[in-house]
Amino acid sequence: MTGELTGHTVAVMATDGVEQIELTEPVKALKRAGAKVEVISDKDGEIQAFQHHDKGAKIPVDETLEEADPQKFDGLVLPGGVINPDALRLMPKAIEFVRYFVKNKKPIAAICHGPWTLIDAGGVEGKEMTSWPSLKTDLSNAGAKWVDREVATDECLVTSRKPDDLPAFNRAMIREFQRVHAAAK
Secondary structure (H helix, E strand, O other): OOOOOOOOEEEEEOOOOEEHHHHHHHHHHHHHOOOEEEEEEOOOOEEEEEEOOEEEEEEEOOEEOOOOOHHHOOEEEEOOOOHHHHHHOOOHHHHHHHHHHHHOOOOEEEEOOOHHHHHHOOOOOOOEEOOOHHHHHHHHHOOOEEOOOOOEEEOOEEEEOOHHHHHHHHHHHHHHHHHHHHHHO
C-alpha cells in the first residue's frame, strides 16, 4: 500500500475518549498510502486517547471543528471508543461535518462505536454495516442492515467491528477511498 492515495486529504474526527489504536492505525495506513491526514476535534491542541478502559497517549489535533472546512477533505475516518462517538454525536458542528460527507457521497470509514455519529448525521439508512455488537440495535433502528463480519463496504461507507479487524478495515478503507476518488474524476 504505497501511493494509492497520493493527493488525497483525509479527516479523522475524534475527541477525548477515542480508542487509540482505532485512530493511530488507520492514520498510519492512510499515510503509507500517500494521503495527507488531519485530526479534527472539538478540542484545541490535543485529545486524550484510551486503550480500552485505561488512558493512552495524547493525540495532537490539527484543526478544530470550528476551523475545519469539510470541503477540503476527500474522505473521513470515524474511530471508536465508547466515549468519543457518544460525545461527538451531541455536538451540532460534528454532526454537520459528518453530514457533509454523507450528502456529498464522499467516502467514510467508521470502526467499532464510530458509526454512532453516522446515525445522527443521517448516514446509515439502507446501508449494510457492521460495528461493535452493542450498536446493532441502534443501527438497525436507524435503517441499516447490520452484519457480523470484520468489514462491510456499501457504496462510500466502510465499517468494522473492533481493533482486531483493523488490517481488513484499513485495506477496505484505502480501496474504497481510492475507488470513490477515481470515480469522481
